[in-house]
Amino acid sequence: MPAKKPLILVTNDDGITAPGIRALIEVMKELGDVIVVAPDSPQSAMGHAITISDALYCDPVKVKENVKHKEYQCSGTPADCVKIATQEILHRKPDLCVSGINHGSNSSINVIYSGTMSAAVEAGIEGIPAIGFSLMDYSLTADFEPCKKFVKSITKNVIRNGLPPGVVLNVNLPKLKESEIKGIKVCRQAKAYWKEQFDKRTNPQGRDYYWLSGEFINEDQGEDTDEWALANGYVSVVPVQFDLTAHHFIQNLNSWELND
Numbered sequence: 001m002p003a004k005k006p007l008i009l010v011t012n013d014d015g016i017t018a019p020g021i022r023a024l025i026e027v028m029k030e031l032g033d034v035i036v037v038a039p040d041s042p043q044s045a046m047g048h049a050i051t052i053s054d055a056l057y058c059d060p061v062k063v064k065e066n067v068k069h070k071e072y073q074c075s076g077t078p079a080d081c082v083k084i085a086t087q088e089i090l091h092r093k094p095d096l097c098v099s100g101i102n103h104g105s106n107s108s109i110n111v112i113y114s115g116t117m118s119a120a121v122e123a124g125i126e127g128i129p130a131i132g133f134s135l136m137d138y139s140l141t142a143d144f145e146p147c148k149k150f151v152k153s154i155t156k157n158v159i160r161n162g163l164p165p166g167v168v169l170n171v172n173l174p175k176l177k178e179s180e181i182k183g184i185k186v187c188r189q190a191k192a193y194w195k196e197q198f199d200k201r202t203n204p205q206g207r208d209y210y211w212l213s214g215e216f217i218n219e220d221q222g223e224d225t226d227e228w229a230l231a232n233g234y235v236s237v238v239p240v241q242f243d244l245t246a247h248h249f250i251q252n253l254n255s256w257e258l259n260d
Contacts, residue, residue, distance in 0.1 A: 006032035006095035006159055009085050009123070013043045013078045013102065013115030016071065017063055020101035023144035024133060027151050028098060029069065031159065035094070037085035040073035044104075046115040048122070050083070051076040058084050078119035086126055096159060097123035100133030101144055101151065107134075107172045107226040108192040108218065111240060117170055121242050124168040129158055131168065136230060137175040146178040150235045154184065163239075170238040174230050185234040190225035192218040 008028045012021040016038035028034045037058065057075040072089060074081045078099065086093060099119040106114040116132045123130035133151055135142055154171055163169070170189075174181060196214035203209055218227050226236035 007090070008032040008034050009082070009090070009094040009097040009128070010034055010036045011038045011078055011081045011085070011097065011099050011119045013039065013046060013099070013119065015039050015042045016061065016073045018042075018103065019140065019142065020103050020135065020144060022063075023148065024098060024101050024151065025069075027148050027155070030152065031155055032095070034069040035085070035090065036069065036071040037074055037081045037089055038071075039078060039081060040075055043077050043115045044102075045113045046077045046079075046118065047113050048079050048118040049077045049115075050079050056080060056084060058088065078115040079122040082119050082122040082126070082128075086128075093126065093128050095129070096155070097128045097130040098133065098155065099123075099130070100135075101147055101173075102132070102134035103140065103142055104138040105134055105136045105172055105230070106132060106170060107230060107236060107238075108190040108220075109194065111170055111189065111238075117168075117240070120168045120170075121240070124163075124166060125242055127165065129163045129168075131155060131158060131171055133171045133173070135173045135175065142175075146176060146181065147173050149178060150181065150184060154235075154237065166241050166243055167239050168241075170226075170236075170240050172226060172230055172236045174233055174235070176233060180233060181235060182233040183235070185229040185236055187226040187229050187236045187238050188222075188224055189238050189240070190218055190222070190227035191220040192216065192227060 061073045099116045102116040111117050120130040120132035194214040198210040229236040
């Protein structure tokens with residue numbers, strides 16, 4: 001008897017009609033049984049937001065004709081999509097959750113703000129092996145074909161080997177032709193940040209409003225980081241965890257006279 005195919009939950013933060021998730025679905029259909037639960041509109045930079053003050057809607061949808069897998073569009077955030085998929089759509093944990101392929105990088109500090117990665121992290125919290133995929137191209141006409149080989153390879157390895165509890169993978173792909181990508185590197189998250197500023201304007205009614213902008217600053221010169229890998233033509237893979245405890249500081253903190 002052939003081995004049972006894994007059940008793969010596919011989601012994203014760019015919305016269910018985004019080209020990136022369409023490319024991801026194509027790859028996942030080669031590896032398992034697919035079900036899609038994704039936002040009905042773009043949810044970029046939502047982080048790990050969840051909906052608690054509004055009703056959530058999750059409806060079957062046909063984005064493309066003649067597809068055998070089921071797809072649902074959700075009115076909530078990427079994290080909401082994972083929650084409602086496991087609790088109300090699937091009624092069990094899928095064997096894998098993949099999120100993306102995001103239009104734009106989620107390397108280094110961007111992982112904190114990313115809706116793509118928050119969906120993967122939510123799956124990890126629920127005990128589901130998960131991967132977030134992002135391409136360093138923000139265009140809606142981005143070419144995802146060069147990604148597919150690497151997305152498939154990484155996913156196959158996660159299906160085969162599993163992931164430790166509490167760990168998910170943050171995968172970023174450079175904007176290059178497949179022949180120009182040098183390979184895959186396991187990395188650490190680079191120490192980088194956004195030097196932010198606001199463009200202040202005034203509307204016709206005299207009320208001030210702001211547009212957020214900024215400059216990305218990479219302070220990390222290490223050759224083992226995701227930023228280095230991407231700048232040098234590699235796919236970066238960073239294992240991340242949702243336990244935010246600074247374990248290295250616990251002993252020091254215990255030396256404080258906190259009960260005085």
